[in-house]
Amino acid sequence: MAGAAGSAREATTVPPLRLVENSQFGAIPPDQLTAMAMHNERRTGLSRALYEEFRARIADGTYAAGAVLPSTRALAAERGLSRATVTLVYEQMAADGLIDSRAGAASRVAAGAAAPAPPRRARAATTAAATVTATAAGGLAGRLSRIGQHMQALQLADPRPTQPGEIDFVYGPLAGRDFPTSTWMKALRAVERQRMPRLEYEDPRGNLELRRALQKHLSQSRGLTCAVEQILIVNGSQQALDLCARLLINPGDSVVVENPGYRMAHHAFEAYGARLWSAPVDAQGLVTQRLAAAGDAKLAYVTPTHQFPLGAFLPMARRRQLLDWAARHHAWIIEDDYDSEYRYTVRPEATLQSLDAHGCVIHVGTFSKTLSPQLRLGYMVLPPALAETFAAARRVSDRHGATGMQRALARILEDGSYDRHVRRIRRLQQARQHALVQALERHLGPQVTVQGAASGLHLVVWFNDVPAAMEPALVDAARACGVRVYPISPLYLPGTDERQANPAAGLVMGYALLESDTIAAGIQRLAEAVARTRPGQGG
Numbered sequence: 001m002a003g004a005a006g007s008a009r010e011a012t013t014v015p016p017l018r019l020v021e022n023s024q025f026g027a028i029p030p031d032q033l034t035a036m037a038m039h040n041e042r043r044t045g046l047s048r049a050l051y052e053e054f055r056a057r058i059a060d061g062t063y064a065a066g067a068v069l070p071s072t073r074a075l076a077a078e079r080g081l082s083r084a085t086v087t088l089v090y091e092q093m094a095a096d097g098l099i100d101s102r103a104g105a106a107s108r109v110a111a112g113a114a115a116p117a118p119p120r121r122a123r124a125a126t127t128a129a130a131t132v133t134a135t136a137a138g139g140l141a142g143r144l145s146r147i148g149q150h151m152q153a154l155q156l157a158d159p160r161p162t163q164p165g166e167i168d169f170v171y172g173p174l175a176g177r178d179f180p181t182s183t184w185m186k187a188l189r190a191v192e193r194q195r196m197p198r199l200e201y202e203d204p205r206g207n208l209e210l211r212r213a214l215q216k217h218l219s220q221s222r223g224l225t226c227a228v229e230q231i232l233i234v235n236g237s238q239q240a241l242d243l244c245a246r247l248l249i250n251p252g253d254s255v256v257v258e259n260p261g262y263r264m265a266h267h268a269f270e271a272y273g274a275r276l277w278s279a280p281v282d283a284q285g286l287v288t289q290r291l292a293a294a295g296d297a298k299l300a301y302v303t304p305t306h307q308f309p310l311g312a313f314l315p316m317a318r319r320r321q322l323l324d325w326a327a328r329h330h331a332w333i334i335e336d337d338y339d340s341e342y343r344y345t346v347r348p349e350a351t352l353q354s355l356d357a358h359g360c361v362i363h364v365g366t367f368s369k370t371l372s373p374q375l376r377l378g379y380m381v382l383p384p385a386l387a388e389t390f391a392a393a394r395r396v397s398d399r400h401g402a403t404g405m406q407r408a409l410a411r412i413l414e415d416g417s418y419d420r421h422v423r424r425i426r427r428l429q430q431a432r433q434h435a436l437v438q439a440l441e442r443h444l445g446p447q448v449t450v451q452g453a454a455s456g457l458h459l460v461v462w463f464n465d466v467p468a469a470m471e472p473a474l475v476d477a478a479r480a481c482g483v484r485v486y487p488i489s490p491l492y493l494p495g496t497d498e499r500q501a502n503p504a505a506g507l508v509m510g511y512a513l514l515e516s517d518t519i520a521a522g523i524q525r526l527a528e529a530v531a532r533t534r535p536g537q538g539g
C-alpha cells in the first residue's frame with residue numbers, strides 16, 4: 001500500500017488520463033468533465049497512477065474477471081485520496097472496458113479485460129533468467145540460429161559482487177581513482193564546444209582525428225607503421241574479435257588458440273562455429289614448433305607481448321616461426337596487444353604486425369587497460385587487403401562508435417596527456433605488483449612459484465604443495481578468510497591435456513584495484529587459507 005501511494009506521489013507530471021476520446025460508452029457526465037478540467041497537476045497524477053495500477057493488475061490476471069472492486073469510498077479512505085479522484089478512475093476504467101459498473105451495484109472486473117495467458121513457449125521467455133536457461137532449450141528449439149544456440153549454451157556468469165571487507169584480487173577492472181578524470185573531462189568539454197556544423201554518420205573506420213593520432217602514437221610507442229585507412233576504431237578488443245570471427249571463419253574451420261588462454265576470445269570464435277585447436281604454452285609463450293600439426297587452421301589468436309594468462313613474451317625466433325606458418329597456410333594471425341603499456345623491466349619488442357611481410361597479421365589494441373574498460377575504445381590495424389571489408393561490416397552492424405569519445409581520445413593522444421597518464425599509471429601498477437611479490441615471498445615463500453612478473457596487471461601464482469584438484473577448496477578457504485581469488489583452471493580449454501602439464505593449484509591474481517597495504521593484508525589472509533587447504537589439513 002505504502003508503495004502504491006508513493007508511486008502516485010511521484011507521478012504528478014505524467015499526462016492526464018484520456019478522458020474524452022475513449023468515452024464512447026458515454027460513461028462520464030458533463031459536470032464531471034468540468035470537474036476534470038479543473039484537476040490540478042497533482043490530482044491528475046494520482047488518478048493516473050491509480051488507473052495504471054488497476055490496469056496492470058487486471059492485465060496480468062491478479063484481478064480476475066468478475067472480481068469485485070472496493071467501493072470508491074473505501075478505496076479513497078485507504079489511499080488517502082479524495083472520493084472524486086477514485087470515482088473518476090473507476091469511470092475511466094469503465095469507459096475503457098476494464099470494469100463493469102452499474103448504478104447501485106459493486107464494480108467488477110469486466111470479462112475479457114485480462115490479457116490471455118501467454119502460450120507455454122512464450123511464457124518461458126518472460127520468466128527469470130535462470131528459469132529461461134533451464135527451460136528454454138526445448139522452448140526455443142528450432143527458433144535460434146546456430147550462433148544463437150551457441151550463445152544460449154555459453155551461460156557466462158555475471159561476476160559476483162565483492163562482499164564488504166573482502167580483498168579482491170580480480171583481474172580486469174581498473175581502480176576508478178586511477179582514471180585521469182580532469183584530463184578526460186577537459187578533453188570532452190573541448191570537443192563538445194567545437195560542435196560540428198553537420199551531425200552526420202562518420203566513417204565506419206572511426207573518427208579521422210583519432211585514427212591520425214593513433215597512427216602517430218603506434219609508430220612512437222610500438223614501432224608500428226600503417227596507413228590511417230588500415231586503422232579501424234572498435235568498441236574494445238572484443239568487438240575486433242567478434243568481427244574477425246564473423247568475417248574470417250566458416251563453421252567447422254579450425255582456429256589455433258593458446259592453452260591456457262583468453263576465454264573471451266575463444267567464445268567469440270566458437271560462437272561462429274570454429275573448432276579450437278589447442279596450442280600449448282611454455283615459459284616462452286606459444287610453442288610454435290607444434291603448429292606444424294595444426295593442419296589447415298584458418299586463423300591463430302595469440303598474445304605475443306604478454307601471453308594471457310601465463311605472462312610470457314614470445315621471443316623473436318618463435319615470432320618468425322609463427323609468421324612463416326601463417327604465410328605457408330594462408331592463415332590469419334590476430335595479435336592481441338592488450339596490455340603492452342605495462343612492461344616493467346624491458347621495452348616491448350617489435351610487434352608481429354611490424355614483422356609481417358605477407359599481410360596476414362591483424363593487430364588489436366585496447367584502451368581498457370590504461371583508461372577504462374567502460375569506455376569501450378579499442379582499435380585494429382588491418383592488413384590492407386582486409387580494411388574495406390571490415391569497414392563495410394562495421395557500417396552494417398553499428399555504423400561506428402561514439403564520435404565525442406573518439407575525438408576526446410584523439411585530443412589527449414595529441415597533446416601528450418595520455419602518455420603522461422600512462423607513465424604515471426605504469427609506476428603505480430609496478431609498485432602494486434612489487435607489493436604483491438614481496439607479500440607472497442614473505443607470507444608464502446617457497447610454497448609458491450610466481451610467474452609473469454615482467455609485465456601486466458596480473459600474476460600467476462602456483463601453489464607448489466597444493467594439487468590442482470584442490471583449487472576450488474583453496475578459493476573457498478580464501479573466501480572464508482575474506483579474500484577473493486580466481487583459479488587458473490577455467491582458462492584452460494575443457495577436454496584438453498594442457499592443464500595436466502602442471503600438477504599444482506594456480507591462481508590468476510590481479511592487483512590493479514588494490515593499494516600496497518591492502519595487498520599485503522590480502523596475502524596474509526591467503527596464507528591462512530593455504531594452510532587450511534594443504535592436503536592433510538581437511539580442506
Ligand SMILES: Cc1ncc(COP(=O)(O)O)c(C=O)c1O
Nearest residue numbers: 236237238262308338366368378
Ligand atoms: C587477453 C585480453 N585481451 C583483451 C582484453 C580487453 O578487452 P576489451 O578491449 O574488450 O575490454 C582483455 C581484458 O581483460 C584481455 O585479458
